[in-house]
Amino acid sequence: MASELTPPQRSVNHLLPFCAGFLLIIVLAAICAPWFSSYAVGGFEEKRLLEPPSSAHWMGTDGLGRDLLTRVLYGARVSITVGLGTALIALLIGTTYGLIAGFKGGNWDHGMMRIVDLFYGLPDMLIFILLSLVFGRNIGGLLVALGLVSWVRFARIARGQVLQAREFLFVESAYALGASRRRIVVRHILPNIIGPIIVTLTYSIPSAILAESTLSFIGIGINDPYSAWGTSWGTLVQDGYRAMRSYPHIIAFPAAAIFLTILSLNILGNGLRDILDPKQR
Amino acid sequence: MIFLLLKRFIHGLIVLWAVATLTFTLLRLAPGGPFDSERKLPPEILANLEAKYHLNEPLTEQYLRYLAGIARGDLGPSYKYLDRGVTEIIADTLPTSALLGGLAIVFALGISFPIGLCAAYYRDSLIDRFCLFVATLGISLPNFILGALLIWAVALQLGWLQAGRWDDWSSAILPTITLGAAPAAYLAALLRSSLVETFGEDFVRTARAKGLKESAVIAKHALANSLIPVLTVMGPLIATLLTGSFVVEYVFAIPGMGRFFITAVTDRDYPLIMGVTLVYTAILVGANFLVDVLYGYIDPRIRSE
Numbered sequence: 368m369a370s371e372l373t374p375p376q377r378s379v380n381h382l383l384p385f386c387a388g389f390l391l392i393i394v395l396a397a398i399c400a401p402w403f404s405s406y407a408v409g410g411f412e413e414k415r416l417l418e419p420p421s422s423a424h425w426m427g428t429d430g431l432g433r434d435l436l437t438r439v440l441y442g443a444r445v446s447i448t449v450g451l452g453t454a455l456i457a458l459l460i461g462t463t464y465g466l467i468a469g470f471k472g473g474n475w476d477h478g479m480m481r482i483v484d485l486f487y488g489l490p491d492m493l494i495f496i497l498l499s500l501v502f503g504r505n506i507g508g509l510l511v512a513l514g515l516v517s518w519v520r521f522a523r524i525a526r527g528q529v530l531q532a533r534e535f536l537f538v539e540s541a542y543a544l545g546a547s548r549r550r551i552v553v554r555h556i557l558p559n560i561i562g563p564i565i566v567t568l569t570y571s572i573p574s575a576i577l578a579e580s581t582l583s584f585i586g587i588g589i590n591d592p593y594s595a596w597g598t599s600w601g602t603l604v605q606d607g608y609r610a611m612r613s614y615p616h617i618i619a620f621p622a623a624a625i626f627l628t629i630l631s632l633n634i635l636g637n638g639l640r641d642i643l644d645p646k647q648r
Numbered sequence: 649m650i651f652l653l654l655k656r657f658i659h660g661l662i663v664l665w666a667v668a669t670l671t672f673t674l675l676r677l678a679p680g681g682p683f684d685s686e687r688k689l690p691p692e693i694l695a696n697l698e699a700k701y702h703l704n705e706p707l708t709e710q711y712l713r714y715l716a717g718i719a720r721g722d723l724g725p726s727y728k729y730l731d732r733g734v735t736e737i738i739a740d741t742l743p744t745s746a747l748l749g750g751l752a753i754v755f756a757l758g759i760s761f762p763i764g765l766c767a768a769y770y771r772d773s774l775i776d777r778f779c780l781f782v783a784t785l786g787i788s789l790p791n792f793i794l795g796a797l798l799i800w801a802v803a804l805q806l807g808w809l810q811a812g813r814w815d816d817w818s819s820a821i822l823p824t825i826t827l828g829a830a831p832a833a834y835l836a837a838l839l840r841s842s843l844v845e846t847f848g849e850d851f852v853r854t855a856r857a858k859g860l861k862e863s864a865v866i867a868k869h870a871l872a873n874s875l876i877p878v879l880t881v882m883g884p885l886i887a888t889l890l891t892g893s894f895v896v897e898y899v900f901a902i903p904g905m906g907r908f909f910i911t912a913v914t915d916r917d918y919p920l921i922m923g924v925t926l927v928y929t930a931i932l933v934g935a936n937f938l939v940d941v942l943y944g945y946i947d948p949r950i951r952s953e
Binding site (some may be wrong): 485488493498500501577586587601604618622625627629630 | 663784787908925
């Protein structure tokens, strides 16, 4: 996300194993959702409306008698896909763009970075909502729209790193030895800038998950009820929000899932930054 | 300085034009129109509607008409609210959103300064670790979840405040906290790291060595020098508040611009979407301009450039 805020502080390191473990569970849930749960994702049970958590339904049931645990497990699919997919799209576009700008230098660099500045200054959610009107409210359109918004962060990092790396002696000597541009980028520059880019990647994933769940919550996110992807956690929170007064369990579980996932990713990002990019500490 | 500000101003105008053009293009590219509904409208009525809103003209003409309207401050008619124009709707709802945003900024600044200062001053102590942990929690907690949690705990369980009203000061408390929490957490963490750096500077040691009172060292030397990084993030921070306000106004049913924007998106009320987008951009551009002015005021080195 362009104007998304990332935590600038040092890591809360002793929590790292828990976060990694939790994320592993979420990823497993996303992959194996159908085997984890003995209930069908669209399964209604008319006699079991709005039940509190029990041994049969660990998270209770919702207003249509659907097993909430099943819905939360399937929701992990949406979040993980959106988080990883967006981050990868943004990484590809942004890093390539930044590398080109940094390498061309001069007017090219200036012009290209002006465009980045323009994107950087705008509220990303706004552009994102406009883009999603064009690309449609399905998971593919969402990925494209989110990716188109969040690439600028990678472009900035990649360009800055290239400008720095160009000054390294070994890059100069590679030039002097007559190495091709391509070889210099791939062999000498990329390995040296990969650390900060991985850190940026780690922070982009929770940003994307946050953006997706927020949009789904306010009712302008993915609107594709018949897909095998399941329902977004944001939509589940929205469902629970309406019934919060009497049945708080319906909102509690999906809300906790979103919060813990984003928290774990942020802590993991801090930890990775300390390891890969000690200068920013 | 004046030259710099003039340059910034023109830059801001270019951003506004770019956003206006981008929004116009995107909404014309979007599949489906504002008058699509479950029941198909008879073609004559559709033609009349399109003629009324000039949708039958060539795109360039529509675009120029739109730009000319913006220059006059007329953002066009709303497709959904037939009795009010977009400019009127924004004029009605903007003050509410601005009040909420202003309160959230004050709240964020008010609690982040003491927390950041405490954490940096007692660096690596238990207090520091605790502040850090709270800041990480605050950054990771989405505002719609925080809002729901506050309504559930404070309004429904404890019954201290009422949710879903917007008439007196007490109804602004929960929305302000919800909107300001993430910026506050972010600012506190930022202030901490910038203060830790400043506390290690030579001039702070000199100030202490010459026997300055600790309170004066903090206020005059440490805090004053940490204002620059705070100013630097004000732009993105205000952008975060703007998008945050969509959600908070939705959760607390506050009649602000953000809520109208969301309904405009679901209704495909294109002029309203374009209008609100432009106003948001204008606020952001204005805020960044103000930040530049303040920069020159706080840091004389920038003024002389």
